[in-house]
Amino acid sequence: MKHALVIGASGGIGRAVAEELTRRGVAVTTLSRRDDGLDITDPASVAEVMGRQDGPFDLIFVATGILSPDGTGPEKSVSAIEAAIMAEVLAVNAIGPALVVQAALPLLPRDTPSVLAVMSARVGSIGDNKIGGWHSYRASKAALNQIVRGTAIEMGRTHKKAVCVALHPGTVATPFTADYAGRHKTVPPDEAARNLVDVLTGLEPAQSGRFFDYSGAEVPW
Numbered sequence: 153m154k155h156a157l158v159i160g161a162s163g164g165i166g167r168a169v170a171e172e173l174t175r176r177g178v179a180v181t182t183l184s185r186r187d188d189g190l191d192i193t194d195p196a197s198v199a200e201v202m203g204r205q206d207g208p209f210d211l212i213f214v215a216t217g218i219l220s221p222d223g224t225g226p227e228k229s230v231s232a233i234e235a236a237i238m239a240e241v242l243a244v245n246a247i248g249p250a251l252v253v254q255a256a257l258p259l260l261p262r263d264t265p266s267v268l269a270v271m272s273a274r275v276g277s278i279g280d281n282k283i284g285g286w287h288s289y290r291a292s293k294a295a296l297n298q299i300v301r302g303t304a305i306e307m308g309r310t311h312k313k314a315v316c317v318a319l320h321p322g323t324v325a326t327p328f329t330a331d332y333a334g335r336h337k338t339v340p341p342d343e344a345a346r347n348l349v350d351v352l353t354g355l356e357p358a359q360s361g362r363f364f365d366y367s368g369a370e371v372p373w
């Protein structure tokens with residue numbers, strides 16, 4: 153791995169992954185809303201910012217996402233679902249990454265190995281859902297997982313040495329989990345990043361279109 157593009161590099165996981173890649177000698181280009189004006193909910197912004205990147209990149213890592221809009225929390229039950237909030241979560245966590253993936257494809261090499269990895273979450277797994285709640289977030293990540301799967305199938309035709317995967321990072325101590333960390337054991341972002349980069353560097357094309365956690369174990373869809 154020589155050149156990586158990290159999208160959402162202002163976030164806890166995105167920043168740590170960019171730093172870990174740099175430590176391993178990879179030349180890293182970082183993009184974020186805060187520093188580069190890349191708003192993934194705005195198709196014009198995605199086209200403009202992604203369009204001025206100079207590929208090819210042998211790793212594109214998408215680390216954007218929200219648990220819920222500011223000032224709200226994830227729903228405890230179906231009765232708490234609100235249309236506008238669900239629409240915003242889907243816009244950031246599913247439609248936004250879909251636009252980023254679309255814009256990323258021309259930046260990946262066609263004939264040499266590459267990885268397109270998108271941060272999902274285990275709670276987006278339908279098969280793994282045993283407790284309900286968090287409807288918007290879960291639905292947004294399930295939708296994202298389907299986009300990853302479909303993209304991987306299509307990339308298998310055009311980018312034969314590429315791998316496209318969804319990843320679960322573990323429960324990581326970032327602003328994202330600040331309100332929930334007390335109840336869950338968390339890992340620091342640098343440890344999560346080491347784990348994720350280890351997984352990324354070990355992926356083979358036969359694993360494309362699948363969902364893996366930070367230890368490399370497969371997560372059910």
Ligand SMILES: NC(=O)c1ccc[n+]([C@@H]2O[C@H](COP(=O)([O-])OP(=O)(O)OC[C@H]3O[C@@H](n4cnc5c(N)ncnc54)[C@H](OP(=O)(O)O)[C@@H]3O)[C@@H](O)[C@H]2O)c1
Nearest residue numbers: 160162163164165185186191192216217273323324326328
């Ligand atoms: N932390 C965990 O335990 C955990 C567990 C499972 C999955 N994940 C997933 O991992 C990913 C990263 O999480 P994190 O913990 O690093 O969260 P974080 O520290 O809150 O970072 C979130 C990132 O998303 C970006 N972002 C949000 N809305 C955006 C938008 N409209 N356009 C562009 N960028 C946007 C933020 O950009 P700006 O700050 O520049 O606005 C920031 O870079 C998310 O997809 C999350 O679902 C995290």
